[in-house]
Amino acid sequence: MNSNLASITDPSVEAALSTLETGLTQAMKVRTDPLSNLDRLRVLQRIESVVRALPALGLELIAQIERQWSNNDFATRNVTDTLADGLRISPSEARGRWRAASELAHRTTIDGGTLDPALPATAAAQRDGAIGAAHVKVLRQFFYQLPTCIDTTTRASAETELAAHARVLRPDQLKKVAERLEAIINPDGTFDDTDRARRRSFTLGRQGPDLMSKCLLVADPELRSYLEAVFAKLAKPGMGNPEGSSAAQLEGEPDPAAVERDDRSSGQRQHDALKTVARAILSSGNLGQHRGLPVSVVVTTSLQDLENAVGHTDPAHGPSEVFVSGPPVVTGGGSLLPMHDLIRMAAHAYHYLAVFDDSDGRPLYLGRTKRIATAGQRIILHARDIGCTHPGCSKPGYLCQTHHREEWAHGGGTDADQLTFACEPHHRLVGSSDMQWATVPAPVGHPTPGRTQWIPPQAVDSKQVPRINHYHHPSEYLAPQPHPPDRESG
Known part of the structure; x- marks a missing residue:
């Protein structure tokens, strides 16, 4: 077990967790090679039951954090980010656990009373270790797809019946039962505008x-x-x-x-x-402006990348067609764009291109087809910061505000080298009080000079160690560090 985990102030909770961790340590040392295959299967079943039950405890904790949320407890701006950073899981997984907690954890009334989970039979089966994450997914999807016209009594009866089947069926078998029960409950396939509005969505997946x-x-x-x-x-x-x-x-x-x-x-x-x-x-040009820039594609590259781009002909397309290859460039949305697409898109002359020198970060070229001087400053931030500079934040530059690293009220300038990107929630964390963060540029001699360092309040880090966000510059994780790197998250 991880010996660096912090202890819990409540003695009873600390004792229970210590017992759990000690038991796991002992189980990990057990020799299973003398067992028969039948006993090995029984051991797997016992382990599976424990693995299935533990998330139920976690969901209760997540629901309690949500109910008693305070911006003064953590450096992060919401429950999802707190889970992602604190548990070192992806933001999407953190959101999934938060949503599951809203349906499978106990709820609290306005006067402090306790209510059963929204899906009580499903939650009970999970706490018993009888069903796993795949079963829960089938059950939650079933109720998500039910139309709003189905009454509460019918929903409750369906949940009780499906949870009982989930205790004895595999997830794929349970899905078949859920599909048949849905057809029985809603034989005419009746859905209204509310149902359609609830289900509409567009998901832009990650780049492969x-x-x-x-x-x-x-x-x-x-x-x-x-x-x-x-x-x-x-x-x-x-x-x-x-x-x-x-x-x-x-x-x-x-x-x-x-x-x-x-x-x-x-x-x-x-x-x-x-x-x-x-x-x-x-x-x-009919989309207007977004955060000071006409809505367009913002692309970041370096002079060296452009100079090193390799042009060649493709025999399959004839000797006159030239293709350009080189490292992909970064857009303001945080995605990667092949070099040959950048060159081709530049011909349309409706996009922004900032070219920087790799050696000192000096802006060499700022090409734009639109107006207003302040737009140029945002383009430089797209090139240098790419996204929000708060430690661990993944928001791309398109979703960020321009922040004065030295507050304007305290004499900070509006020059590009005095500005940085911060998403709206993290922008609100910055200030001069003891409970707020401060931002300063990394000094000369730092591994990443000129980048934005965030200094946490003492309530978050008593030593107030400066932190830099490496999320938008993943190569920095691989680069050798002349001294211990800045912390990225609390």
Whole structure:
């Protein structure tokens, strides 16, 4: 077990956890090779029961933290970030546990009374170690999909019955039972506007090793009708083919030769149509401004990266077509963009490109097609900070405010080297009181000079060790450090 974990002030809780940890340590030392296979399976069943039950205790703790939340307890701005940093889990997993706690942990009334969990039978089965995370996922998804017209009594009866089945069935078997029960409860498939509004969503997945992103869209009827109209025009064979001469064609009909050359699948044509629509609306200028910049694509690269980009011809596309390769560049949304796409997008001249010297971080080129001087300062921050500079924060630059590292009221300047990115919740943490954070630039001689250091209040860190956010600069985790690195999170 991890011997560095802090002790609990309550003696009874500390004793219970110590007993649990001691038992686990003893179990880890047990030799199981003399056992029969039947006994090995029984051991696995006992272990599985413990593993399934422990999350129930964790969900109760999460619900209690939520109910008694105070911004003075942690350096983080909400329960999700506190769980992610404190347990060293991803923000998405932290959000999942927080949502599960809202349904599977006990609740408190306004006058301090205790209520059963929203899914009481499911919560009881989890506490008993009878069901695991996969069972819980099936049960929660079942109730998420039920229409709002189903009355409370029917919901309660369904939850009791499904939880009982979950105690004896595998998750895949339970899913079949849930699907059949849903068909019985809602035989006509009745859903209203409230149900559709609740289920609408768009999830932009993470980029894979090839920089491609998988997206999940649940479209309401109105959005579907818009997409059908767009695809009818722009996803026709020969229209908007990036590999043909009709790439820019938006009017009229593609000529028969272009249709003949178009070997894209239907899905590929629809993908390219969406890209055409997004590029057209960004180029139109009709989206206004976002945090001081006209809505556009902001890209960061360095002079060395541009100079080192390798151009070559592809025999498959003829000797006249040149392709550029090099390290991917970073956008204001935190995603990676291939170098050849950057060069091609620059031809549209509707995006921002900041070029910096690798050696000293000095801005060498600031290219833009829009107006206002303060926009240039934000572009420099996109290039230097990429995203929020608060330790451990993952918010990209598009979602950040511009912060004076030395407060304007205290004489701080508005020069680019005196500004930094901070998302709105973390921006509110900065101030001059004993309970607030301070921000200063990293000095000359520091491994990352000029970057923003966040100094926590004594309530968070009695030594007030400066911290730098390395999240948006992952290569810094791999770089050799001449001295112990700044702490990243509390």
